[in-house]
Amino acid sequence: MAKPKSPKKREEIFNAALRLFSRNGYSKTTIKDISEEAGVSFGTVFTYFEHKEALFHACVTEPLDEFRNHLLDAKESLDTLTIDKLKSLVAQHITFFLEKEDYLRVVQYVIGQPERFSEMEMLDEFAEQFMELVKAIVTTGMRKGFLPESDPDEIGYGYLAFLMGARLTFTDHANVQLTNAFKNQALRLFGVLD
Amino acid sequence: MAKPKSPKKREEIFNAALRLFSRNGYSKTTIKDISEEAGVSFGTVFTYFEHKEALFHACVTEPLDEFRNHLLDAKESLDTLTIDKLKSLVAQHITFFLEKEDYLRVVQYVIGQPERFSEMEMLDEFAEQFMELVKAIVTTGMRKGFLPESDPDEIGYGYLAFLMGARLTFTDHANVQLTNAFKNQALRLFGVLD
Amino acid sequence: MAKPKSPKKREEIFNAALRLFSRNGYSKTTIKDISEEAGVSFGTVFTYFEHKEALFHACVTEPLDEFRNHLLDAKESLDTLTIDKLKSLVAQHITFFLEKEDYLRVVQYVIGQPERFSEMEMLDEFAEQFMELVKAIVTTGMRKGFLPESDPDEIGYGYLAFLMGARLTFTDHANVQLTNAFKNQALRLFGVLD
Amino acid sequence: MAKPKSPKKREEIFNAALRLFSRNGYSKTTIKDISEEAGVSFGTVFTYFEHKEALFHACVTEPLDEFRNHLLDAKESLDTLTIDKLKSLVAQHITFFLEKEDYLRVVQYVIGQPERFSEMEMLDEFAEQFMELVKAIVTTGMRKGFLPESDPDEIGYGYLAFLMGARLTFTDHANVQLTNAFKNQALRLFGVLD
DNA sequence: CATGAATGAGGCTTCATTCAT
DNA sequence: AATGAATGAAGCCTCATTCAT
DSSP, X not given: OOOOOOHHHHHHHHHHHHHHHHHHHHHHOOHHHHHHHHTSOHHHHHHHOSSHHHHHHHHHXXXXXXXXXXXXXXXXXXXXXXXXXXXXXXXXXXXXXXXXHHHHHHHHHHHHSTTTOTTHHHHHHHHHHHHHHHHHHHHHHHHHTSSOSOOHHXXXXXXXXXXXXXXXXXXXXXXXXXXXXXXXXXXXXTTOOO | OOOOSOHHHHHHHHHHHHHHHHHHHHHHOOHHHHHHHHTSOHHHHHHHOSSHHHHXXXXXXXXXXXXXXXXXXXXXXXXXXXXXXXXXXXXXXXXXXXXXXXXXXXXXXXXXXXXXXXXXXXXXHHHHHHHHHHHHHHHHHHHHTSSOSOOHHHHHHHHHHHHHHHHHHOSOOSOHHHHHHHHHHHHHHTTOOO | OOOOSOHHHHHHHHHHHHHHHHHHHXXXXXXXXXXXXXXXXXXXXXXXXXXXXXXXXXXXXTTHHHHHHHHHGGGGGGGGOOHHHHHHHHXXXXXXXXHOHHXXXXXXXXXXXXXXXXTHHHHHHHHHHHHHHHHHHHHHHHHHTSSOSOOHHHHHHHHHHHXXXXXXXOSOOSOHHHHXXXXXXXXXXXXXXX | OOOOOOHHHHHHHHHHHHHHHHHHHHHHOOHHXXXXXHTSOHHHHHHHOSSHHHHHHHHHHTTHXXXXXXXXXXXXXXXXXXXXXXXXXXXXXXXXXXXXXXXXXXXXXXXXXXXXXXXXXXXXXXXHHXXXXXXXHXXXXXXXXXXXXXXXXXXXXXXXXXXXXXHXXXXXXXXXXXHHHHHHHHHHHTTOOO
């Protein structure tokens, strides 16, 4: 009975890869870098991931599930939506995006070179779902009267663009002031002025 | 002491490089690719740019001047700012950002790997200047009464984040509907609801 | 002191190795390939053979005994040799060589790279013994009058060369016509025209 | 005006490769070995041959033309064929085969692993042509009366097998006695006893 | 100036072997 | 005895850079 593949080791490699891919991009990151960061030998990386590409693919696609859970579950509570719930939802989004620095940089890397990475497709699909949710929120808000007349499509595009831009344009995200700025600005996209 | 080399050939190489760097990133782009795209032999690239790095550096920094001209010259007409002028200014910004696809992808590439590229510094500086302008606009707008009470700093951060996000999150920028969405949404960041 | 390990498993590994070495050569054949062909895990291969080299060595040397038995036992019946017995002996040789496809390919592999494989020595020794037998046959045949005047040495060399060439030059050995051709041609080397 | 690719350097690499492939086989031979043997740097090999495989392919196929010239041109003088001409032709073949040691070892390598190397096809084609020539010779010889009744097909197969076997089974080819043995034995395949 | 042959460092990947389970 | 995870040496190939023509 030999040692079975250790899920823990896989995770360490995965995390090391995500960290390095996000800081240095795909090509600049070497398997050796990853193995050292993960504290395993060079060859071990290939025990858990067939290719460098497969490892990158995992880094792009696997965290998407967590995103789906965090971002799309608001769908079920649309009926009870209020202006306060919206505000807390937006705050949650901002916080979540600012937290997932490593992952979103990798996503940014893929988005920036869409012809190069086939993973783009999955990201597009997720973006689509997210914008659908936003549109449903806007529609509900207008019906309930706590959001001003707006084009739900436009807010869908604008809100996602803003979340990404907030995360990707600035480096200094420990800054509380910045976080608050983003929360307020995001609400303005929904037409909420304060 | 102008170099006697052909400025036209330099430009062709530069444009080819910008195009390829923006689509494939720094490491994936080879000098040979660039030389072929530019229609010169690959040795010629080294006649005009000492290194691959120097060529990349040029791609990141040289277009910044045009950005400065387009984006920062509003500073001089703050006195005569009106709500309509603001609307047209924002529209201009959106259009300009959406137009400069290749360049902004390269910028995105650098921003995404700030530790890797020393050019980040110059981009930061530009961002600072741009946000200063935005703050001045907001202050003026509030004083003149056509903008609601806001925190100028927050709008500075938010507006730049939005412009970048708009450019970087979506691929399909020929879309007119998308452009309009962004214009309207951008105005909302300033507190302008329609 | 027999090893307690399963002789059956050893044989399966051995046969798998012989088959794969013969088709793909030494370097192209991996231990994993062999283990899969043999239906065991690849660690098990190392239980029965210390090295890859040891396994190859076994493949080259172990079947030699069977060759010795089949090819050299004619030595004892030289006294009663007749032209008909010679014909049947030659037919037997041809058949035997054509049968041992896998093994002879491995031998061919070693012969083709004699500096590389130390096993060459044993093969040389066997060749020497075989040619001695042929020479004895020729001498006997001439003395008994059923073989024409010949140089026994020349026939020794020529006959072995022919047997190897017959086996190694063509792929299509199921062909009966080919087998017959070889039998007739081999006899001609002995000076027997029909 | 840059240096054009030097045909001389290509040939040096080619010869080094042929020599090493023939002694050590495909996999055991490294590009580094070849470059050192050829007296060029590692990278230069790739200037002249795209792959290791391409280099091997060249080693197998390019010398075939010389073989065609040497072995197949007898076709034109069939009308004037005599027993003496046949003897000298056979002697020529033997000499030629014994001379081309490096090349024929590579051929042997391919023949020994026909499923592995696509070059096998071309070798088969050449063998076909050569055997056609042999058959024509035999038919002519029988018609002219200097060769005994024989099956031309059988001699075709047998003669080629013998030439290959002569070359491949023994290492010691400087030996004059061996060469003579092969010449005499080869003639016996045609039914010529002395 | 333009060209592209020559160079060799560095990356990905394969695979024999070791050894804990 | 059997297994297969871990290791790292070694090979192929790419590509930035140099430099002779």
